[in-house]
Structure formats: structure tokens, C-alpha cells
Amino acid sequence: MTTLRTLGLAVLSAAEPADKLAAVRQMASAWDEGALEIGAPLPAVPDRPARPHSPVLMPPKHMPKRTYAGKAGRIALIHALAHIEFNAIDLACDIVCRQWDADMPREFYGDWVEVAREEADHFDLLLDLLRSLDTQYGDLPAHDGLWQAAEKTAHDLLARLAIVPMTLEARGLDTTPSGIEKLRRNNDPITADALEIIYRDEIKHVAAGVRWFSYLTKAKALEPEDHYHEMLARYFPGGLKEPFNHDARALAGMPVSWYCF
Ligand SMILES: [Fe+2]
Ligand SMILES: [Fe+2]
Numbered sequence: 001m002t003t004l005r006t007l008g009l010a011v012l013s014a015a016e017p018a019d020k021l022a023a024v025r026q027m028a029s030a031w032d033e034g035a036l037e038i039g040a041p042l043p044a045v046p047d048r049p050a051r052p053h054s055p056v057l058m059p060p061k062h063m064p065k066r067t068y069a070g071k072a073g074r075i076a077l078i079h080a081l082a083h084i085e086f087n088a089i090d091l092a093c094d095i096v097c098r099q100w101d102a103d104m105p106r107e108f109y110g111d112w113v114e115v116a117r118e119e120a121d122h123f124d125l126l127l128d129l130l131r132s133l134d135t136q137y138g139d140l141p142a143h144d145g146l147w148q149a150a151e152k153t154a155h156d157l158l159a160r161l162a163i164v165p166m167t168l169e170a171r172g173l174d175t176t177p178s179g180i181e182k183l184r185r186n187n188d189p190i191t192a193d194a195l196e197i198i199y200r201d202e203i204k205h206v207a208a209g210v211r212w213f214s215y216l217t218k219a220k221a222l223e224p225e226d227h228y229h230e231m232l233a234r235y236f237p238g239g240l241k242e243p244f245n246h247d248a249r250a251l252a253g254m255p256v257s258w259y260c261f
Helices: 004-013 017-032 070-097 106-132 145-152 157-185 189-219 224-235 246-251
Strands: none
Touching: 004 017, 004 070, 004 106, 017 070, 017 106, 070 106, 070 145, 070 157, 070 189, 106 189, 145 157, 157 189, 157 224, 157 246, 189 224, 189 246
């Protein structure tokens, strides 16, 4: 039987970019029809989603530093962002597919279907930019940091929400506005405009993290701020980095005391 979870698994199992995009859109349009069941827990959710042969994955510290100037710098930046969005598609689908230690309402699943759909749109937008620069996803190496965060938190939904949307995606909110400014200064309005679209959507993704983290801590009679700090200490020992984008974090519903402490 086709369920949200079997359609999510089809996304995780698709290796090639075009196939993964098609699978997300199939899942999202089936969900939009309104009658799709979440479905029984799957016998297994892959620890690692299917990946194309390229890009070659390297440790994060071996990746070149981002630059915002020149054609090569522009390609490297867009390629790095495309890789993040490709992973983000799978991260949203992994939340949908996995059997967590909590009963979550239908709206929870709807939020992550919407996140997956937007990550697919972001990836597609960046693929178009790469094509306009005569290159494609896979032509450069990429790093595996995002999926490592997923593997560390695969056993605990509160840990996953704390680390992936509320920490890693929130970090994107902190860094993106200055990146957009640098691109505009370097006369690259096309990439800057793409990043503006992504930035606006990412506020919603952080908000979904905060909303469901708050819901689930309440359901488990945990204090959300203390529990977020505990999750950071356990899974993100390097700590959060300033400067913070207070406006965007406030729009996402994250109280200042959660990240300034
Ligand atoms: Fe995204
Ligand atoms: Fe996102």
C-alpha cells in the first residue's frame, strides 16, 4: 500500500538528482490530495540515503574556504549550497519515514513534507544556476557533515530537531544575509536573488523545528530551553557561533535565551 512513509522511502532510495526531485514531488502531490495515510513503521529506514557516484565526499576540513568572487568562486559556492539542499531533502524525508519514540500528529508530517518540497525547489534552483555556469552538481567534491549530524540523532526525535533544524539550519539564517550582501557587492545579483528565496524558506524550516521541539518537550514534561541546552552539550559540543541573526531567529519563534546563554 502506498503511504507517506513508502513515498518518503522512495525519495531516500533515489540516488540521481532528477530521480530524487521527481520522488519528492510525487510524495508532496500525493500528500496534497489529503487522504494519504502516514503508514505503518517501515521495516528499515536506510542509515544513509542513496547518493549519486559524484560528488566525491570529503571531510569538512578538507573543503576549500568559500569565496564570493570570480566564476570559480561562484561555482564553488553554488555547488556547496546545492549539496546542502540535496542533503536537506533527505533529512526532511528521514524525519517522515523514521519510527520515532513519540506519537506525532498529522500536522507534524505535513510540515516536513512541505520542508522536503521547499528543499527540492532550492536544489532545483541551484542546479539551474550551475547549468548557467556550464557545470553541474557532482563536478566538485562535497562534504558529509550534514548527514553525520543525522546519523548521530537517528534514535531521538528531540535530538534530531534540536541539532538539524534548530542548530544547523538556524546557523544558515545567521550567515546567509552577509553572504547575500557580498554577492551583491561582487555584482552577482542572480545568485543573491536565489539565496534570498532560500533564506525566506529556511526561516520556516527553523520554525518547524522550534514548533515540534516545543510540542514534544511539553508532551514529555521537559523544560524546552534546558532540554535544548542539554542536546547541544551532548551532540554539538563545539558550541554555537556568534554573530546571531536575532531577527530571523525571532521570526522562527526561537527565544534569545535558548541560543544566548
Ligand atoms: Fe533549503
Ligand atoms: Fe531547510
